[in-house]
Amino acid sequence: MLTNTDRRARVLVVSLGGTIASTTAQSAHGVVPQLTAQDLVDSVPGLHEVADIETLSFRQVPSGDITLDDVVALSRLIRDRLKDGVDGVVVTQGTDTIEETSFTLDVLLDGPSPIVVTGAMRNPTQASPDGPGNVLAAVKVAASPDARGLGCVVVMNDLVHAARFVRKTHTSSLATFQSPSCGPLGWVKEERVRVVLRPNHLARISLDLLKDVPRVALITCAIGDDGRTLRTLAASGYRGTVIEGFGAGHVPGVMAPDVENLVAQMPVVLCSRTGAGEVLDNTYGFVGSETDLLSRGVISGGSLDARKSRVALTVALAASVHREHAIEQFVHVRDSVV
Template sequence: MPIARIPRRVTVFALGGTIAMSGDQTRGVTPSLSAEQLLAAVPGLADSAITLEVVDFRQLPGASLTIPDITALAAAIGDQPADIDGTVVTQGTDTIEETAYLLDLLHPGPAPIVVTGAMRNPTLAGADGPANLLAAIRTAADPQARGHGCLVVFNDEIHAARRVRKTHTTSTATFRSLTGGPLGYLVEHTPRFLGTPLQRHTVPTGPGRNPRVALVPVVLGDDGAVLEAVADRVDGIVLAAMGAGHVPAVLVPALAALAARVPVVLASRVGAGPVLESTYGFPGSERDLLARGLVGAGDLHPFKARLLLHTVLAAGGDRSTVRRAFAVAGGYAPSHTWPWPIAEL
């Protein structure tokens, strides 16, 4: 006798983006398709035996989404019935690497959130949206995905929100995890995870605060003009430094003074590998900057570090909380020292 499949329930939240765009070459494409229209274009979805709920949450290009948008989305996902097995979010790819990590930080429950989108809009030959959406739904419904927090599913690869990056402006294989690789793949429409879930760390939603956190890159010959321009207008700064956490020596006095007033997080602009702690000792080295009060980001990319700093400050975290959170998220300290309760697995 055939084995009866347990019915699974997934909610799809549509936010717009390339996957939902229509138009023509004369005027360009814009987001206009509803969640129902996206699902209607997915071959094989009816054979999945997955019950779907749909929510048209936003209708925006990915570049126009905001932190309050994603905070509201996290709240809406958290308010779903307990029997929802997973959630899929469709959106523009411009900001997936950021929105997915923010959702990961704000979602404490075990049911997975899976973010996906498309690089080729529905008017083009070989549009990838339907395949990505089907893969995301199947992953969100799979019991193996529980405890993984927020995932990005694209091109039949499953990535952790904490690691994933958009690496190409047009390729359908744009999403990569340069540190650690994918968590898994879809094979014959079935998710296959390669290991146990990453340890998850979440931050409680703050009481309506929306701190301003700047991301400042450091470049060859940098004289500090950009840093000076934003210094008095922010609640915190993430510095995208050179190499393993280095800046020109001329920036050191300004950074030390700034770190005495607001949290300044030291990340690397390289995109893979950690900020070091004690290898180099020259003025402007990681050792010098950390001794002057900057907070190391470890292996968090600057984009992710900015979101972590924002959520910690929004939750009312002080300097000690910021340091503890980055010590764990950056890989410097064990998980049990995270400032808040560990998320469910």
């Protein structure tokens, strides 16, 4: 813990691969993850003036190849390094799954120490790559006493986003990461980290309870859906399902009986495909509406989007022997978000 303001912060930089670590390889027709955590740190001018930096290359993969098992293992590593006296942690990875990685870390790691996830939209072979600037800003946040107690955050483009709210909203823009429900928590200005919003304390799920990570399906509704996909999930080995419904939490009426049948087999969480706002509770009354689905035993995702709900449900199931306990754990996390 950082208690002496005259002491420089110790910040651990852990790399997982992704665009930020990708350069041209002779065997590939494009860039692939190759740079180590030390390579990334060495590419940032002035970084060692901010904090005492330690590095660890944990994975070297595209972000789509990161698994929740990887993130659970990363969580245990971070917990151990924080116990050893590291003041903050920066995780670098590909941006495609930053939403899931950051929220998993948020759910699993309690305590005030800053945990920051960052990446890059432009790889190091392109003009004006954003990786070095993002690493510099992330380390500033991880070293800042003002960032303590925020939970896991995502720092991109000099903005500080809460893991529970952040979304990737564009395929290539440097400003792709946004928090539609509340905006960023703060920003980095020169050497100062400005924090203007502090989220509620998030309920955590103990790492010590986790066993094998189960499979949880994510089903997005589209016009004309008839529910036939839902009928295959239990036989395919899924232990939970998140449904990304229309608008305020709706599905086509023809799907409602299949949803109810699925509830009898596993926990089913209802979210909105809109990407912002909360699932409603009791406004609409038609078959397939939020009121109808909740009456059939579906669990509301609340203000969590579908990807974050899938993370929370997966971790809750991994930490629980009984279905009822898993649902209780999920609801505890959900209700602490806002």
